[in-house]
Amino acid sequence: MSNPVFTLARAAILLLASSLCFISNADSQILVDASAPYLQPALSSFQTGAARTPGGHTLGLNQRFITRDDKPWLPVMGEFHFSRVPASEWEEELLKMKSAGVDVVSTYVIWLHHEEIEGQFDWSGDRDLRRFAQLCEKHHLKLYVRIGPWVHGEVRNGGFPDWLLSKGPTRVNDPVYLSYVTKFYDAIGQQLNGLYWKDGGPVIGIQLENEYSNRAPGGGAAHILELKRLALAAGMDVPFYSVTGWDRATIPQDAVLPVFGGYPDAPWDASPKDLPPNEVYSFRFHGRVAGNMGAMGAATATALNPASEDTPFLTAEVGGGIEDTYHRRPIISSDDVAAIFPTLLGSGVNLYGLYMFQGGGNPEGKLSTLQESQATGYPNDLPIKSYDFQAPLGEFGEERASFRKFKLVNYFLNAFGDQLAPMTPHAPDVLPKDRADVSIPRLAVRSQDDRGFLFVNNYLRGTAMPARHDFQVKIKLPGGDLLLPNRPVDVPSGAYFIWPFNMELGGVHLRYSTAQLFTRLHAPETFVFFCIPGIRCELSFADESGLAIHSTGGQVLRANGSVTITNLKTASETILSLQGSGTKPVRVLVLSENDAENAWKVRLSDKEHLLITPQQFFTSDDQITLNSDGDLRFRMTLFPAVKTAPSASSRLTVKQQANDSTELSTSLKLIQPQLTITQIRKARDVPAVKIGPPPSWRDQGVPEAPAGATFVDDAAQWRIKLGLEPLLGLSNLFLQVDYTGDIARLKYGNHLIDDNFFNGTPWRIGMKRLLDSNEAGDLQLEILPLRTDSPVFLEGAVRKTLPPTGQIDQLHSIHLVPQYQLTLRTTP
Structure with missing residues (x-):
C-alpha cells in the first residue's frame, strides 16, 4: 500500500482549505430525538428454568x-x-x-x-x-x-x-x-x-x-x-x-x-x-x-x-x-x-x-x-x-x-x-406513511445515554429506492446534539448500514463513523471497520489532549474539537494508529466491504488474525479449511502479518506486505472429472395444472404439483454416467444442471436423490454424499416440461425468457464442478 501517512501537522494545513465543507444544510437534516434520560431495564415477570451451570455460569x-x-x-x-x-x-x-x-x-x-x-x-x-x-x-x-x-x-x-x-x-x-x-x-x-x-x-x-x-x-x-x-x-x-x-x-x-x-x-x-x-x-x-x-x-x-x-x-x-x-x-x-x-x-x-x-x-x-x-x-x-x-x-x-x-x-x-443490547430504539421525527412509501428515509437510533448506533436501510426488495442526497442525521442526545456525519453525504439506492457514534475505542473517543463497525482483534488492540460503497468513508474522533493519529490513507482534518479522517478509499484498506495522552496505542483497520465479506477471524499460534480470502472458509480449534469450487488457485492475506507461514496441505508461497499483512498462495493439481450424458427419452405434452382448494385463510386456491405418474409418462429423461473415482483428490463434486422446465429430479434407480422446482437459477447437487453411499452407478435426470400458461410465480426476468405459448423443457448445460480443498494448521 503506497498511500502517504498524514500527520497532524499536515492536517492543520488541510483544515484551512476544507473548513467550508463543514457547513450543513439544516433543511435536509433528519431529526432523531434520543435526549430522554436512559432508563435501566426492569425485571421481567418471565421465570427462567434451571439457569446456572455447575461451574457457576448463568x-x-x-x-x-x-x-x-x-x-x-x-x-x-x-x-x-x-x-x-x-x-x-x-x-x-x-x-x-x-x-x-x-x-x-x-x-x-x-x-x-x-x-x-x-x-x-x-x-x-x-x-x-x-x-x-x-x-x-x-x-x-x-x-x-x-x-x-x-x-x-x-x-x-x-x-x-x-x-x-x-x-x-x-x-x-x-x-x-x-x-x-x-x-x-x-x-x-x-x-x-x-x-x-x-x-x-x-x-x-x-x-x-x-x-x-x-x-x-x-x-x-x-x-x-x-x-x-x-x-x-x-x-x-x-x-x-x-x-x-x-x-x-x-x-x-x-x-x-x-x-x-x-x-x-x-x-x-x-x-x-x-x-x-x-x-x-x-x-x-x-x-x-x-x-x-x-x-x-x-x-x-x-x-x-x-x-x-x-x-x-x-x-x-x-x-x-x-x-x-x-x-x-x-x-x-x-x-x-x-x-x-x-x-x-x-x-x-x-x-x-x-x-x-x-x-x-x-x-x-x-x-x-x-x-x-x-x-x-x-x-x-x-x-x-x-x-x-x-x-x-x-x-x-x-x-x-x-x-x-x-x-x-x-x-x-x-x-x-x-454494548448494543441495553440500548433503546428511537424513531426519527418523520416516518414513511406505510411500507410502500419510499419518499422518506428509513432509519432508527439505538442509544444508551450519549452513545449508540444509527441504523439505515435504503433497500427494498423488488423496488428501486431513491438515492438520498445530502443525507445527514441530527441526533439529540442528553449531552448535546450530534450531526452524523459532519458534512452531508449521498446514500445510494440499495445501501443499508449501521454506524456507531460516541464510542470508546481503547481510550480514544470515536465521535462517529460512516464506515460500519465490523469486529475487533486483540494484541495489538485493533478495531475493524468497512466502508459502505458509494458513501464518503470517514471516521471522526474527539480531539482530546495529546491525541496523535497516523493514517495510511485519506485526509486528516482537525476542526471544532474533532479530528476527522475522511475520503478513505473504499476499494482498499487503511490503517489508523491512534494514541491519546496516557493511553495505550490503538489501531483501526478500515477495509473495503468486499474484503470485509472475505475476512474471517482465526487464531494462529494462539494469536488473533484476520484471514482474507475469496475461498469458502471454516475453522476448528486446530485447522483452517478453505474450499474452492472449480478454481484450483488459493489466495489469502493474513493481518497482522506472520513471520512464518502456517503449515498447509499444499506448499504456500509467502509474500510480506508493507501494510502489516502477509500474502499466501498456492495452486493444487488440476482435476477434470469425466461425465457422459445421453438422452433416453424426450418429453411429451403435459396437461394443464390443477388448482387446489383454498384453505380457510386464503381467498383462492393455487396450482397443485403434478403427481408422480406424470413424471413416468411425460418427463424428458437423460442418463448420466460419472467416470471412475470422481471424488479422488477432491472434497466434493457438484453436478450443475442449467435447465428450463417445471420440475427436475435426479434419481439413482428408483431412489430419488434430489428434486428442484425451476426458478431460473442453476440447480446444483453435491455428489459426495451419493458417492459415499456407494451409489456410483448411472444416474437418471428427469425434467418435466413447464407449460407457459401455468399460473406459477416466476421472477419477471425469468418469465420473459419463456416462449409465449406451448411448453418448454430444455437442458441448456450440465457439468461437474470440482471442489478443491486446502487446509492450514493453526498451531505449529
Missing part, C-alpha cells in the same frame, strides 16, 4: 435483553434441522455456522422423522439428536430445541405422524393426544439427558408448539402450559421456553417468551405476481409482528416501548432465505436477506434468529414422502426431497453470498452486542 433476562453471567448478551441464532442433513456432515456444517458468528443453533425435532410407525422410535444415524447436541457442546455452540409437537417446517402433517391423526383431536388438552405427546417428549428428554445448561451442556432453550393460536376448548394458554409441564416432567429443565408470537399467538404470560421474525417473500401467498413492498424492510416502531408472518390470520401487535415491555424483543424466524413452493418460486438475493438486519436490530431486536441458516433435504420415509403437500391437506406443495431454502449454507453445504453478508453483522454482534 443465563437470565430482564425486560430488554438476555444476560449471560449477569452481563448483556445479544446472541445470533441459526436454524439447522439435523434430521434433514446426513450425520456425516453435521460437524463440518456446525463449524461453518460457528465460523460465521453463530452463537446458538436452533433445531426442530420432527416427530414424523422419529416415530413414523407407531411405537417405533428411531434416534439412529441421521436422526440422532443426542449426537447432534454433543457436537454442539464439543464446539461450544448453544442449542435451542424446538420440540413441537407440531412444528410445521414444511413437513407432512406439520410433523405429526399419519397414525397420530387417526387417534382423535390434536393440539388441545385431549387425554389421548397428550398421552402420545408424553411419550414423544419423554423420548426427547432421554436423548438430551445430561446435556442441559444446568448440567454444563449446550441446551439453553425449548420452543413449545409453533404458530399456535387455537382457542378452542382444551386449547389456548392452557394447552401451552400443559405442554410446558410435560416438557419439565420429561427432564427438559432449561433457562428459556418460547412460543412463536405471530398468527394471533397464544402466549401465557410469565411462562413463555414470544419470538418473532419476518421473511423477504411469502411463498404461501396465492398470488402469481410480484407482491407489494414487504414490511421487513421497514422499522417496527409500533409492533413486533411482521405483516407477512400473519399468513393464517390477523397478527397480534406488541408495542415496542422497551421500558414498558415485559420481555425482550426476540426473533427465531428471520428469513435467511425462503423455500420455493410449487406455485411461488422467488429468487432471494443476499441483499434481500441482509438488508433486514438494520431494520430489526434498529427496532430493538436482542436475539437475532435466522431461519434457515443451514439448508437440507427430507429424509427417506418408510411409508410415504415426508414433505408438505396439498394432497395431505396443507396449503402448499413442496419438493419431495429438497429443503434448500436458498439458505446461507445450501442443501449440500455450499456457502452462498449471504453467508458472507450475514457474517458482517454477526461478527459485529459477537464483539459489540453487549
Whole structure:
C-alpha cells in the first residue's frame, strides 16, 4: 500500500482549505430525538428454568435483553434441522455456522422423522439428536430445541405422524393426544439427558408448539402450559421456553417468551405476481409482528416501548432465505436477506434468529414422502426431497453470498452486542406513511445515554429506492446534539448500514463513523471497520489532549474539537494508529466491504488474525479449511502479518506486505472429472395444472404439483454416467444442471436423490454424499416440461425468457464442478 501517512501537522494545513465543507444544510437534516434520560431495564415477570451451570455460569433476562453471567448478551441464532442433513456432515456444517458468528443453533425435532410407525422410535444415524447436541457442546455452540409437537417446517402433517391423526383431536388438552405427546417428549428428554445448561451442556432453550393460536376448548394458554409441564416432567429443565408470537399467538404470560421474525417473500401467498413492498424492510416502531408472518390470520401487535415491555424483543424466524413452493418460486438475493438486519436490530431486536441458516433435504420415509403437500391437506406443495431454502449454507453445504453478508453483522454482534443490547430504539421525527412509501428515509437510533448506533436501510426488495442526497442525521442526545456525519453525504439506492457514534475505542473517543463497525482483534488492540460503497468513508474522533493519529490513507482534518479522517478509499484498506495522552496505542483497520465479506477471524499460534480470502472458509480449534469450487488457485492475506507461514496441505508461497499483512498462495493439481450424458427419452405434452382448494385463510386456491405418474409418462429423461473415482483428490463434486422446465429430479434407480422446482437459477447437487453411499452407478435426470400458461410465480426476468405459448423443457448445460480443498494448521 503506497498511500502517504498524514500527520497532524499536515492536517492543520488541510483544515484551512476544507473548513467550508463543514457547513450543513439544516433543511435536509433528519431529526432523531434520543435526549430522554436512559432508563435501566426492569425485571421481567418471565421465570427462567434451571439457569446456572455447575461451574457457576448463568443465563437470565430482564425486560430488554438476555444476560449471560449477569452481563448483556445479544446472541445470533441459526436454524439447522439435523434430521434433514446426513450425520456425516453435521460437524463440518456446525463449524461453518460457528465460523460465521453463530452463537446458538436452533433445531426442530420432527416427530414424523422419529416415530413414523407407531411405537417405533428411531434416534439412529441421521436422526440422532443426542449426537447432534454433543457436537454442539464439543464446539461450544448453544442449542435451542424446538420440540413441537407440531412444528410445521414444511413437513407432512406439520410433523405429526399419519397414525397420530387417526387417534382423535390434536393440539388441545385431549387425554389421548397428550398421552402420545408424553411419550414423544419423554423420548426427547432421554436423548438430551445430561446435556442441559444446568448440567454444563449446550441446551439453553425449548420452543413449545409453533404458530399456535387455537382457542378452542382444551386449547389456548392452557394447552401451552400443559405442554410446558410435560416438557419439565420429561427432564427438559432449561433457562428459556418460547412460543412463536405471530398468527394471533397464544402466549401465557410469565411462562413463555414470544419470538418473532419476518421473511423477504411469502411463498404461501396465492398470488402469481410480484407482491407489494414487504414490511421487513421497514422499522417496527409500533409492533413486533411482521405483516407477512400473519399468513393464517390477523397478527397480534406488541408495542415496542422497551421500558414498558415485559420481555425482550426476540426473533427465531428471520428469513435467511425462503423455500420455493410449487406455485411461488422467488429468487432471494443476499441483499434481500441482509438488508433486514438494520431494520430489526434498529427496532430493538436482542436475539437475532435466522431461519434457515443451514439448508437440507427430507429424509427417506418408510411409508410415504415426508414433505408438505396439498394432497395431505396443507396449503402448499413442496419438493419431495429438497429443503434448500436458498439458505446461507445450501442443501449440500455450499456457502452462498449471504453467508458472507450475514457474517458482517454477526461478527459485529459477537464483539459489540453487549454494548448494543441495553440500548433503546428511537424513531426519527418523520416516518414513511406505510411500507410502500419510499419518499422518506428509513432509519432508527439505538442509544444508551450519549452513545449508540444509527441504523439505515435504503433497500427494498423488488423496488428501486431513491438515492438520498445530502443525507445527514441530527441526533439529540442528553449531552448535546450530534450531526452524523459532519458534512452531508449521498446514500445510494440499495445501501443499508449501521454506524456507531460516541464510542470508546481503547481510550480514544470515536465521535462517529460512516464506515460500519465490523469486529475487533486483540494484541495489538485493533478495531475493524468497512466502508459502505458509494458513501464518503470517514471516521471522526474527539480531539482530546495529546491525541496523535497516523493514517495510511485519506485526509486528516482537525476542526471544532474533532479530528476527522475522511475520503478513505473504499476499494482498499487503511490503517489508523491512534494514541491519546496516557493511553495505550490503538489501531483501526478500515477495509473495503468486499474484503470485509472475505475476512474471517482465526487464531494462529494462539494469536488473533484476520484471514482474507475469496475461498469458502471454516475453522476448528486446530485447522483452517478453505474450499474452492472449480478454481484450483488459493489466495489469502493474513493481518497482522506472520513471520512464518502456517503449515498447509499444499506448499504456500509467502509474500510480506508493507501494510502489516502477509500474502499466501498456492495452486493444487488440476482435476477434470469425466461425465457422459445421453438422452433416453424426450418429453411429451403435459396437461394443464390443477388448482387446489383454498384453505380457510386464503381467498383462492393455487396450482397443485403434478403427481408422480406424470413424471413416468411425460418427463424428458437423460442418463448420466460419472467416470471412475470422481471424488479422488477432491472434497466434493457438484453436478450443475442449467435447465428450463417445471420440475427436475435426479434419481439413482428408483431412489430419488434430489428434486428442484425451476426458478431460473442453476440447480446444483453435491455428489459426495451419493458417492459415499456407494451409489456410483448411472444416474437418471428427469425434467418435466413447464407449460407457459401455468399460473406459477416466476421472477419477471425469468418469465420473459419463456416462449409465449406451448411448453418448454430444455437442458441448456450440465457439468461437474470440482471442489478443491486446502487446509492450514493453526498451531505449529
